[in-house]
Amino acid sequence: MQYAPTTSLPASAPNGVTAGVDWASADHVCCVVDAAGKVTVRFTVEHTQAGLKELTRRLTKAGAYEVAIERGDGPVVEALPATGLTVVVISPNQVKNLRGRYGSAGNKDDRFDAFVLADTLRTDRARLRPLTPDSPATTTLRATVRARRDLVAHRVALCNQLRAHLTTAFPGAVGLFRDLDSPISMAFLARFDCQDRADWLSQRRLTAWLKSVGYCGRKDPAALLSHLKNAPRGSTGEDGTARAHATHAMLAVLTSLVEQIKTLEAQISEQLALHADAQVFTSLPRSGTVRAARLLAEIGDCRARFPDPSSLACLAGVAPSTRQSGKHKSVGFRWAVNKQLRDAICDFAADSRRANPWAAKLYDDAIARGKDHPHATRILARAWLYVIWHCWQDSAAYDPAKHGALQALLKQDQPAAA
Incomplete structure (x- = not known):
């Protein structure tokens, strides 16, 4: 098959004018340069709906229909193409290296970075490509899967924190079941949150409790009870009660995280099923x-x-x-990805x-x-x-x-x- 066609910028910018926007959380600096690289307009707008409208209005008034920016997502990028402007993404790492073109100091300044973006768009057009956004379905799916991944990272961190807490408060609960965030493990900690409560258990009582919560029976009750008895003893008395409150606090957050992850997974399944490219990726092994x-x-x-x-x-x-200089050649890990x-x-x-x-x-x-x-x-x-x-x-x-x-x-x- 032939490779997909590439989109490229025209040989010269419309009206001979290019713009650069250095975005930030509170405001955005814009710089417009002409065909000779001379700054014609420079202004700052606030990160508000009115500010973004002002940004596109002043760019259009200056005759700039191509804008360079350091990121390819967010409200600023969504506002620019909506008014017919072409967006070109130049990564922060590239901008950092490009500063040396215009001076040896290498200082970081928003006004200067906006100029670097605009002038690079003017001079390096053959190496740049206009931003081609994904469909709304893909953008929504990306937001959902990234949100789920963030929650999974929080779940892992909280599990590690809970495990470290239990090694002192109630060591017998660590390793009792396969996963600390599994339903059976969380149900056990909710019922037996300290050493004093676990001491009440006998094999008959543990068997009855496991049956009441619908345990799958992967581990024999006798083996579970042996694990509890052989583990170092945890805190008891008032100290055990105080530590049990911390256990319940972390357990409540962990339960909420697990539930929200399941909710996002259901949304992911629904969004994926409706996507036009779903069959391409669901057909891959595992x-x-x-x-x-x-x-x-x-x-x-x-x-x-x-x-x-x-x-x-x-x-x-x-x-x-691959890095090569003279007779030296090295192949290493790729970082800018x-x-x-x-x-x-x-x-x-x-x-x-x-x-x-x-x-x-x-x-x-x-x-x-x-x-x-x-x-x-x-x-x-x-x-x-x-x-x-x-x-x-x-x-x-x-x-x-x-x-x-x-x-x-x-x-x-x-x-x-x-």
């Missing part, structure tokens, strides 16, 4: 619902953004960064090897060459992105029967098995 939604949300649905697979792999941070996308593709790739022989072989071969797990996972993720990119460009579901490398591997294994 992608599930949340993984498929994360991949779709982070890659997006604008095909022109990634004209070839390598551009997607570089943004995802799974392609190495979309970390959300890298986390999503690496999470998928790490688990895909359990269901896909091709993925398992790529990972095992990397480990055999001396790579550690994160490096081997990135190698596999890069290979998967080439497959995903072709499926994504064709809006086609992943079909193992059409995966040439997988089929070649399976054919090699058949004679060996015979």
